[in-house]
Amino acid sequence: MKRRDFLISGTLATAVSGSPGIAAADGTFLKARPALTVAHITDVHIRPKDDIPERFKRCLEEVKKHKMDFVLNGGDSIHAADYQDVTRESMLKQWATWDECIKPLSGIPIYSCIGNHDPWWHAPSKEDEMYGVNYAAKRVGIPHRYYSFVKKNWHFIILDGNNAGVKLDDKQMAWLENELDSVPSGHHVLLMSHFPILSVTAAWAGGQHGDHVALRKLFYKHKDKVRVCLSGHNHLLDSNVFNNVHYFCNGAMSGYWWEKGDEHSAGPYYYQETAPGYAILKLYEDGTVENRYYEHNI
Numbered sequence: 218m219k220r221r222d223f224l225i226s227g228t229l230a231t232a233v234s235g236s237p238g239i240a241a242a243d244g245t246f247l248k249a250r251p252a253l254t255v256a257h258i259t260d261v262h263i264r265p266k267d268d269i270p271e272r273f274k275r276c277l278e279e280v281k282k283h284k285m286d287f288v289l290n291g292g293d294s295i296h297a298a299d300y301q302d303v304t305r306e307s308m309l310k311q312w313a314t315w316d317e318c319i320k321p322l323s324g325i326p327i328y329s330c331i332g333n334h335d336p337w338w339h340a341p342s343k344e345d346e347m348y349g350v351n352y353a354a355k356r357v358g359i360p361h362r363y364y365s366f367v368k369k370n371w372h373f374i375i376l377d378g379n380n381a382g383v384k385l386d387d388k389q390m391a392w393l394e395n396e397l398d399s400v401p402s403g404h405h406v407l408l409m410s411h412f413p414i415l416s417v418t419a420a421w422a423g424g425q426h427g428d429h430v431a432l433r434k435l436f437y438k439h440k441d442k443v444r445v446c447l448s449g450h451n452h453l454l455d456s457n458v459f460n461n462v463h464y465f466c467n468g469a470m471s472g473y474w475w476e477k478g479d480e481h482s483a484g485p486y487y488y489q490e491t492a493p494g495y496a497i498l499k500l501y502e503d504g505t506v507e508n509r510y511y512e513h514n515i
């Protein structure tokens with residue numbers, strides 16, 4: 218397996234690549250203590266076609282070797298329920314394939330986000346129980362379309378950008394402000410969205426949150442807490458750091474939607490220059506983070 222050491226970053230200037238930690242007053246180097254190992258998979262786009270389910274299951278076996286504490290799933294879990302011609306039967310078959318594929322994760326928690334291809338918008342009516350984001354949230358087993366949870370001294374906030382203008386709705390923004398206010402000092406925040414909040418590649422592929430300015434300002438207000446933003450959607454691997462927040466858009470498990478690719482693919486199954494893969498994050502007690510993208514050839 219090829220591995221890209223995508224980025225190792227510290228929240229303090231003294232953090233050293235590959236060896237997170239801080240320099241003590243006497244000049245000795247204190248190694249930061251690991252808090253959590255987390256897998257970030259995104260854009261699985263699973264569907265019952267050819268050997269795609271088997272290939273995804275083999276990918277999950279690779280992911281499991283990293284002995285992570287839990288999995289963050291960035292959305293677009295199923296191939297596409299959002300297109301006009303998708304029937305109830307076809308949408309349900311995609312979700313059934315998702316259920317079957319993630320069974321081998323048994324015992325490893327998976328916390329998901331809703332992608333733009335997950336909701337079924339063309340239900341016969343908005344009253345249909347399978348219509349829209351709420352049903353997608355139910356299928357991936359999350360308590361609400363946006364939610365949070367805490368592990369050790371890390372707070373995880375999962376957003377839903379499937380609203381007009383690819384934004385948080387007003388209620389969700391107020392909730393997020395309150396969530397960040399309530400994080401105690403000395404704790405760290407990782408946010409996961411489907412659409413990147415700040416992205417290098419959004420200029421030519423995918424896109425980004427329409428409310429990125431408001432989010433950027435909010436994160437700056439909480440700059441002692443907000444460390445990482447994870448996303449997918451663009452199927453491209455990119456990273457940037459702004460105001461000491463690290464933004465990782467971690468490619469796509471499905472690469473070119475599990476297909477061979479096109480004339481722009483740098484290799485088989487690639488989307489443009491990004492190979493199919495997933496990321497493993499190491500989160501440290503001091504807020505340092507490592508994000509490594511593992512390409513797969515499955």
Ligand SMILES: [Fe+2]
Nearest residue numbers: 260293450452
């Ligand atoms: Fe996608």
Ligand SMILES: [Fe+2]
Nearest residue numbers: 293332333450
């Ligand atoms: Fe997407």
